[in-house]
Amino acid sequence: MARPPLSPRSPSSPRSPRMGDLERVVMEHLWESMAQDEAEGGATVRDVHAKFAGEREIAYTTVMTVLDRLSRKDLVTRVRDGRAWRYRPSDTREALTAATMRNTLDEIDVTNRRLALLHFLDGASSAELADLKAALAEIEARGS
Amino acid sequence: MARPPLSPRSPSSPRSPRMGDLERVVMEHLWESMAQDEAEGGATVRDVHAKFAGEREIAYTTVMTVLDRLSRKDLVTRVRDGRAWRYRPSDTREALTAATMRNTLDEIDVTNRRLALLHFLDGASSAELADLKAALAEIEARGS
């Protein structure tokens, strides 16, 4: 599977608001939907609700409410499709993860940033370090 | 100022629970206190309350409550000092930041981790990249 190109220089970096548990699960389902049906313009409430079948009992309207709240937070975007809406995540999972990490890092004073990064790397597995180095190399290869 | 050595391999990595705004400010004050009075075994409620003077009107008991909640979350540790308690952050700011970043990263699937890191680096300033590379070099120099 080809890696989607990173958008050309900071695509107005995604927000990363707090998310409740159910909200997170719904996002999960949405991301999954996106990966599966590339064609569709997003998942309907019905689609998302269906994904809960057998996994968790949840009312249709609950899914609606959650999706509504997620869209208020700009975590999902919706477009009309007939009389229904189609919901899609505003950002990829990876972009959101990265944004959250960035927000966390930006909270501390710049002078201590390196120490924080040191701690971060200290807890990293070697596989993670490898991933990081690869990513770093790729960024540098792209030049400025 | 000498950098404190990173604890010898994952010191039972710090939790990173959600924190309210006031809770964060109090943590901030505590960290600041630690940096200033190295000698003291922590800050008392009175100390922390004093730090709010001129910055924000807040009741003494409010500070107590907040510190109590923070200690329930294990974000701060307290020890008796006469009839008062002395509070100190359970972890350094940098360690907590790192732990939070790690938790965020660990939420996503390993297979997409590299992409997330790529996004993360994509939003980094060159100063940040430099810090990261320095930290990376240091980790590697330490060997396993």
Place this chain on the structure above:
DNA sequence: GTAGTGTTACTACGTCCCGTAGTTTCAAGC
């Protein structure tokens, strides 16, 4: 030993977020 004073411990309350879902409205098809 009695009255103050510093500290903690206990209790409380309003607000906001979130999980959860019922009820109402609206549009379209039959």
Place this chain on the structure above:
DNA sequence: GCTTGAAACTACGGGACGTAGTAACACTAC
């Protein structure tokens, strides 16, 4: 027009947090 699928609106209980008052308790100074 009546049914039906979908959204819109409304609601409510629980938990976290900001906020702080009051009670209890121990030491200090008379």
